[in-house]
Amino acid sequence: MFQAYNLFLTATWAGAFLLVAFCVFALVKSRSSSIRNVPGPSPPSWFAGHLHLLFNSEVATVERNCFNEFGHTWRIKGSLGNDILMTADPKAIQYILQTSAYRFQRLHVKRAIVKLITGPSILWAEHEVHKRHRKVMLPAFGMPEARALSPVFRTAVLKMVAVWNTAVTASKDGIVVNMPASLARATLDAIGNAAFDYDFGSVENRDNQLANHFQHLFQKTRGQPSYRKVFFENIVSTVLPLTLLRYLKYIPSSGIQYANRSLKLSNTVAAELVNLKQDDLRTRNSGKDVMTLLVNSNNSEVEKAKLSQDEMLAQMSAIMIAGHETTSNSVTWTLWELAKHPDIQDRLRSEIRSFVFEASERGLDAIPAEDYEKMAYTTAVMKEILRYHNVVIMVMREAAKDCIVPLEYPVRSTTGERLTHIPLQKATKVFISLSQYNRLTALWGSDADAFNPDRWLKAVTPGTRLGVYANLATFGAGIHACIGWRFAIVEMQAFLIELIHHFEFEMTEEARHIKRERAAGMIPLVQGQEDKGIQLPLKVKVAQA
Numbered sequence: 001m002f003q004a005y006n007l008f009l010t011a012t013w014a015g016a017f018l019l020v021a022f023c024v025f026a027l028v029k030s031r032s033s034s035i036r037n038v039p040g041p042s043p044p045s046w047f048a049g050h051l052h053l054l055f056n057s058e059v060a061t062v063e064r065n066c067f068n069e070f071g072h073t074w075r076i077k078g079s080l081g082n083d084i085l086m087t088a089d090p091k092a093i094q095y096i097l098q099t100s101a102y103r104f105q106r107l108h109v110k111r112a113i114v115k116l117i118t119g120p121s122i123l124w125a126e127h128e129v130h131k132r133h134r135k136v137m138l139p140a141f142g143m144p145e146a147r148a149l150s151p152v153f154r155t156a157v158l159k160m161v162a163v164w165n166t167a168v169t170a171s172k173d174g175i176v177v178n179m180p181a182s183l184a185r186a187t188l189d190a191i192g193n194a195a196f197d198y199d200f201g202s203v204e205n206r207d208n209q210l211a212n213h214f215q216h217l218f219q220k221t222r223g224q225p226s227y228r229k230v231f232f233e234n235i236v237s238t239v240l241p242l243t244l245l246r247y248l249k250y251i252p253s254s255g256i257q258y259a260n261r262s263l264k265l266s267n268t269v270a271a272e273l274v275n276l277k278q279d280d281l282r283t284r285n286s287g288k289d290v291m292t293l294l295v296n297s298n299n300s301e302v303e304k305a306k307l308s309q310d311e312m313l314a315q316m317s318a319i320m321i322a323g324h325e326t327t328s329n330s331v332t333w334t335l336w337e338l339a340k341h342p343d344i345q346d347r348l349r350s351e352i353r354s355f356v357f358e359a360s361e362r363g364l365d366a367i368p369a370e371d372y373e374k375m376a377y378t379t380a381v382m383k384e385i386l387r388y389h390n391v392v393i394m395v396m397r398e399a400a401k402d403c404i405v406p407l408e409y410p411v412r413s414t415t416g417e418r419l420t421h422i423p424l425q426k427a428t429k430v431f432i433s434l435s436q437y438n439r440l441t442a443l444w445g446s447d448a449d450a451f452n453p454d455r456w457l458k459a460v461t462p463g464t465r466l467g468v469y470a471n472l473a474t475f476g477a478g479i480h481a482c483i484g485w486r487f488a489i490v491e492m493q494a495f496l497i498e499l500i501h502h503f504e505f506e507m508t509e510e511a512r513h514i515k516r517e518r519a520a521g522m523i524p525l526v527q528g529q530e531d532k533g534i535q536l537p538l539k540v541k542v543a544q545a
């Protein structure tokens with residue numbers, strides 16, 4: 001008994017000593033941080049820093065307040081006084097994501113979580129491994145490949161149109177649809193068919209285990225992180241090396257166990273698909289889906305440049321996860337803006353219908369994807385949505401080596417100096433606010449905070465060249481820029497054409513109280529009904545001829 005008590009006392013002292021030592025280490029580290037003089041808000045507490053506030057506040061509000069108070073670049077605090085640089089400065093973003101991207105890497109705790117969910121995919125890979133993944137995958141994601149898949153996207157949305165049509169015609173005054181839930185099913189089917197020639201059948205509610213798993217993946221594994229989760233992730237990312245993070249999967253948390261099951265399920269389906277593709281390709285060298293192109297591209301690489309079997313399977317989860325809710329949420333935000341602005345909706349419908357008419361005059365049953373870019377107003381609406389409601393709000397990096405980040409807009413340090421460059425020590429975290437960049441008045445004009453598709457009909461030429469599409473930060477930039485951006489815009493356009501051609505969208509009472517919340521991407525919640533999860537109900541009626 002006495003011995004057990006002694007053991008307990010020793011363990012308590014050792015624990016307390018380690019905690020104090022760790023706090024002293026953290027304190028010394030924060031005092032010597034190279035960005036300690038960058039201006040920024042005081043944290044709610046030294047232990048927690050700003051992260052819980054940042055991840056649980058309405059999208060872009062914290063960033064907006066900091067931007068207004070400190071300028072384009074500021075410092076926030078992680079847990080235990082750890083300094084984090086945040087920026088919306090165009091030159092700094094160019095440097096971090098584009099010109100010096102190999103001096104940075106994604107946060108290692110995030111990579112460990114991504115590996116849990118997807119396996120060793122492109123979303124996890126860094127440096128030489130990432131270069132190899134990207135080289136094999138890129139040929140499958142060009143514009144001709146995306147356009148060739150427009151009939152697949154159209155088929156997916158038409159299934160949803162048919163389901164809505166039946167309900168709308170049976171009702172007197174239209175139906176109310178929770179947009180993100182419906183659209184996520186349609187985009188899951190679209191990406192399943194386009195990427196893997198695999199039909200989830202989720203629009204028709206077929207009981208597909210993998211589809212059901214994917215539908216809840218973000219909410220179960222990320223959701224809105226609790227105070228404990230944010231603190232744990234931040235501490236882990238500061239002290240544990242990547243090699244130890246592989247044991248994360250053994251933690252008995254419900255989110256981690258959900259991720260483990262999801263990975264097992266998607267690997268089983270992916271293994272079947274890869275085998276089928278490989279057999280198929282032995283007999284015929286065809287197929288427009290990403291998996292066929294990927295298997296082909298992998299086969300043509302020299303042995304050491306190829307993807308391994310595990311990496312090949314991992315790309316399936318990666319593409320499903322990166323490509324399904326991002327697109328459905330972007331379409332959700334579009335329909336919301338169109339319901340708020342009936343004049344814009346009418347103008348859009350009139351352009352779509354004139355192109356549908358013209359296509360039918362040519363004997364076609366749909367607008368060919370080659371004509372999508374000619375639809376000036378539709379393109380303008382899409383660009384404006386991608387600017388105004390970019391669903392990936394920020395990207396996070398840590399410096400892989402010491403470096404000096406240049407600023408386009410200097411900031412005043414806490415000691416009164418004008419900072420034109422910011423030195424970063426190795427391992428310093430940097431959060432890039434894509435949403436704040438997309439609202440910079442210097443780039444987008446004095447009405448940057450208004451939803452105004454017309455801005456794209458004038459020549460919009462912001463001084464900065466960033467990213468892959470329309471100088472927007474929406475798809476990221478540089479070596480990790482969205483590989484599926486062409487798919488996203490062709491798919492969004494295929495969806496908008498059919499939805500706006502067939503239906504009218506109107507506001508509901510709930511739609512007047514929407515909050516833009518952070519999950520893995522930006523999701524809509526109804527104020528006062530947050531417990532019901534992702535929601536944006538709109539009224540749907542048949543569009544008049």
Ligand code: HEM
Pocket residue numbers: 106122123134318319322323324326327330390391392395396473474475476477479480481482483484485487488
């Ligand atoms: C509106 C829809 C989409 C948005 C806003 C979006 C946004 C982004 C962003 C911001 C990144 C960069 C992340 C970073 O730098 O850390 C990214 C990466 C990525 N996206 Fe997308 N995405 C969309 C649709 C898609 C689609 C449809 C696919 C697949 C078909 C896809 C696949 C990927 C992949 C694989 C990466 C990782 C690329 C790499 O690390 O090399 N995304 N996306």
